[in-house]
Amino acid sequence: MVPKATEADTRAKLIDPALHKCGWTEEHIKREVSAGAIEIIRGQARRRAQGRVDYLLRIKLNPDTQPVAVALIEAKAEHLPPNHGLEQGKLYANSKRLNVPFVFSSNGHLFVEYDRITGLTSQPKPMNQFPNPVELQARYEQGMGFKLTEPSALPLLTRYSGGEGNRRYYQDAAIRAVFEAIAQGKKRAMLSLATGAGKTFIAVQLLKRIADAGQLRKALFICDRDELRSQGTIAFQKVFGSNAMAVSNGKPEKNARVLIATYQTLDIDTEDGGANFLTNHYPENYFSHIIIDECHRSAWGKWSQVFTHNPDAIQIGLTATPRQIEVTEKNKEALQDAKITADNHKHFGEPVYEYDMSQGIEDGYLAACEIERRDVLLDGKKEREYGVTKEDLKRRKLLADAYTGEVLSPEEARKTYRAASLESKLILPERVSSMCSDFFSHLLATGGPEQKTIIFCASDDHADKVAAEMGNLYAIWCSTNGKKGVQDYAFKCTASNSGGDYLADFRGSMQRYMIATTVDLLSTGVDITPLRNVVFFRYVQSPILFYQMVGRGTRIDTPTGKLMFRLYDYTDATRLFGEEFLTKFTKKSEKPRGGGEGNDDGINGPPPPPPERTIIAQGFEVKITDAGKYILTMVDGKAMPVTVEEYKERLSQKLIQEAPTVEDFRSRWVNPNERRTLLSHLPDAGHSALLVRMLEEMDDFDLYDVLAELGYGVAPKTRIERVESFVYKHEGWLKGLPERAANTIKALANQFAKAGTDGLESQQIFRTPEVMKAGGLESLKLVGKPGDLLRQTKERMFVA
Structure with missing residues (x-):
């Protein structure tokens, strides 16, 4: 009995070739991954497997611009109906997850589309009718009400500072939602994200990309307490340097472009606050952009003056409180909450993106x-x-x-x-x-x-x-x-x-x-x-x-x-x-009154501590628990433990500095000397890429794909998948060669499946049995110089 094809088979053998024929290159596709759900069993927490979205389709106007996500595809095995993944895709696509307007489900032969803008679901269509990037861009622009080439949309196209290795899928979705609102001509937007979801990271990236788009004059980030101001200042200075400064009494810091202040400093923390510090130091419309952190913390009357004093500013509110709070109790506090929520919604409108605690x-x-x-x-x-x-x-x-x-x-x-x-x-x-x-x-x-x-x-x-x-x-x-x-x-x-x-x-x-x-x-x-x-x-x-x-x-x-x-x-x-x-x-179940006498939760004695193991990888000490992995590495000359996420962020930032675009990275990668130089300039002299590959369990991937995903958001392919894509992407080139020479080229490509880039650069490659059996060196001499053909094979292996 022939086993049924899997989803992986559908992606690699059916959907990937079909998308490529429609014009969707690797640089248009991203694989979004979440950390993996946490479940509690008998009082102990453990992680399940990582969550994954098969394909996030992104529009990329030119090599220097940030790709803009517009659609996702849920792939299902070819023996299932094409709409089998549609409901799952619709769940992922909504404004609480990936925030894209178009959803596709496919079994590799047919596809079904759901358009969130119109609410319409299509009939099944063959994959050769799948919309190409130009078509989806036009539909996206029509549905959103702006063109990506307009100046108001420029922040959407401005790339992440430090690459995409340090952002999570929902953070990208939230940032896009704000930029889309701004591109539509709106001056106010509210984001609702749970505590711990990284609102400060989002605020920093919003202002940084606006600044890089040339649209930031002066920005104000307002928070509620000194502790938050200190945390915010550190985060902003990591990206803006001395152009981000904390405001304190007597120090308005007007030379900086990004000011971090508390309500108290601005004298807008009480109902009768006169906003004296605000008005004395900053003229009307001094700020082009204002972000209010924890905007649910204060009633409208307490901080409205910062907005009325800057009526032309783009105003963004951040909150950790869910949009819908059902107030069933008519006490003073609950009614005050209802007023704050109503005031916020009246000013900002409905949240443009939401990510609540349960989703996190x-x-x-x-x-x-x-x-x-x-x-x-x-x-x-x-x-x-x-x-x-x-x-x-x-x-x-x-x-x-x-x-x-x-x-x-x-x-x-x-x-x-x-x-x-x-x-x-x-x-x-x-x-x-x-x-x-x-x-x-x-x-x-x-x-x-x-x-x-x-x-x-x-x-x-x-x-x-x-x-x-x-x-x-x-x-x-x-x-x-x-x-x-x-x-x-x-x-x-x-x-x-x-x-x-x-x-x-x-x-x-x-x-x-x-x-x-x-x-x-x-x-x-x-x-x-x-x-x-x-x-x-x-x-x-x-x-x-x-x-x-x-x-x-x-x-x-x-x-x-x-x-x-x-x-x-x-x-x-x-x-x-x-x-x-x-x-x-x-x-857990309700407990009887009286307290303190006995324990009926089914746990006999203290639970064991979370399992932890230490391994040595690439010369690094790595500690691993269910909560994650952290690495002992050098930070500012000192050995410090950092999480894998922090380590990847450092690697991504350095990679982007060395090769700003994926095209630059690809060009340097195929040249052995350039590649060695590039890797030597990465943290820990290139061992960092090997370490990340091992810790992310990507042993089946070449280092090229590990780094391309980390720095540029390119969906990675295993070595085998890359060889398979090489064959269909360059079918015309291969058919133009004599049969024996084409077979030799395919045999050379298969060395990549076994050993990656290094396998294609082996001095013994023409002597491997597979290559010799296919036709070997002599079959290539009839076409041209074997060395040139091998170089072309390697270059074509990484073509998007």
């Missing part, structure tokens, strides 16, 4: 979340909806006024305390003790007490009490188990005690500062990648604030092997997740 988890770029809902002492639902009455308080052992510390009897307490007032107006020591004890027991059951954790508390005083209680529990545990405890195990991190001073240690040290108790200080903008737990001891009524708090845990941390975090909910805060969003999470 599904793609494997954000840590998976396991929810542990707890209900300690009081009836959570009743408590949240109706508050706590004197009758409820009579069974409490001790009550105290949160402001005075005075012990109260139930009779002396207020008639009713709303849920949001607990721990801020009424201290229940029994409740604090039970919550902390319950949570500490979960730490012990999930790896031990020394896990980076944020506990969100109701007030500064509440944060003090929780920190003290957690510290006591830890000290008792250390004493009981004969352990030497870490220093500063639990600490309060709030504005009142200059909590920001602790952030560096909390973020970086694994020997100190494990449990941070806070109110608002850590709710946004602080990257703590090793964070394992987010805990709610505080009632939260603002959906916007809730999403920000949860976002603290979503970053993956490769050095510690972190792929997941746990969300412990003691106040029913997770009700604020949208229904659609909830389905993406792993939720």
Whole structure:
């Protein structure tokens, strides 16, 4: 029985040749890959295989321009109907994924198209009728309402700074969505991307490509806190150098082209802020482009003055909050969120691109979340909806006024305390003790007490009490188990005690500062990648604030092997997740009231640490965990561990410096001396390319394809696929040769399938049995110089 052809066979033997005949070269095609979904099984996280899109078709106007994605093709095995992959392709193509208007599905013989602009689906058509690049460009331009040759579209065609090796598929989709809006004549655009998805990277690339297009005069990047300003300044200066500067009181930094400022510095952080710093230092329409980071953080009235003062500027809002937040509760915070969302949408319009937390988890770029809902002492639902009455308080052992510390009897307490007032107006020591004890027991059951954790508390005083209680529990545990405890195990991190001073240690040290108790200080903008737990001891009524708090845990941390975090909910805060969003999470069952007694989650003792192995590859020490790979390499003269993604970014940037376009790269690659020089100028003297090939499991690919994908976004071909494409791309040339000479050329090409570029440059190539059997040197002498024919074979091997 003959086995059925696979999707790979369909791509290589049917679709690739058909696309080439229609004018789609390798430089028009990109393979988009995601990190691979994270799944949680019995409390342990692991990665699945990488996600992959078969073909992303891109329009390229000339060798120096950035290709613009316009379509995708889902390939299916030839025995399946041609529309078999259409629904999957439509899912990928929408404005929450790849953001392209045309979707194709093909079995290699026929194709079906879905046009997102018109909403029409075609009948099956033969592959020889597949639209060529010129046709799709015309349809794209007509649907979008602009031509790619117009000045307003120039940022779309401006290439990425440092190549395409350092961007993710959704970041490219978001950047294109903004540039498309600008090309359509719009001056406002909003992007909604989850915390940890790289909004700052997007902001930097937006402004850099606008600047390279010659359309940036002065830009302003506004953020909410000093920590965010520092992070943003570092990111912008990596690309803009001294042309990007942080604005502070007394230093408007007007010589720089990109200014990074906080709301507070500009005097637009409060409702009655006079915007004095803004108006005194920067005349009207001083800025050509303005990006507001975390635009959901402030109500419209707080920062509108920066827009009204620069009415002609391109205005871009970045938010981590989902577009649709269903406000079912009529409390002050929820209603304020609704107003902020409405104001943002009124000003910016609907987001031009969205990438939410659930999608980030599904793609494997954000840590998976396991929810542990707890209900300690009081009836959570009743408590949240109706508050706590004197009758409820009579069974409490001790009550105290949160402001005075005075012990109260139930009779002396207020008639009713709303849920949001607990721990801020009424201290229940029994409740604090039970919550902390319950949570500490979960730490012990999930790896031990020394896990980076944020506990969100109701007030500064509440944060003090929780920190003290957690510290006591830890000290008792250390004493009981004969352990030497870490220093500063639990600490309060709030504005009142200059909590920001602790952030560096909390973020970086694994020997100190494990449990941070806070109110608002850590709710946004602080990257703590090793964070394992987010805990709610505080009632939260603002959906916007809730999403920000949860976002603290979503970053993956490769050095510690972190792929997941746990969300412990003691106040029913997770009700604020949208229904659609909830389905993406792993939720553990509800637990009985009372807390801290036993553990019924099916885990007997601490789980094993994430598996980690160290290998030596190309002379480098490489540590590998499920969270990713990182490499010990030299950075600024010091041996530093960097992730493979960071390492690839450095390699891509250097490659683009040496060979700005793929044409330059191809020209240098086919010349042995030029290729050796090029590789020697790459990081780690060319070993970097070999290392990336090994770590990315691309042993079947020539180094040419590894580097072409990394620097220029060209879809890579295996050595065998490249030989197969050589035959159909140069069919006319081969047919023009005598049969024996053509067979010899094909035999020479097959040496590439075995050994890559080096195989074609072997001094013994004409003596290999396969080449000699096909006709050998003598068959080529009848046509021309064998050396010239071999050189042409090598050059044609890499023709797009």
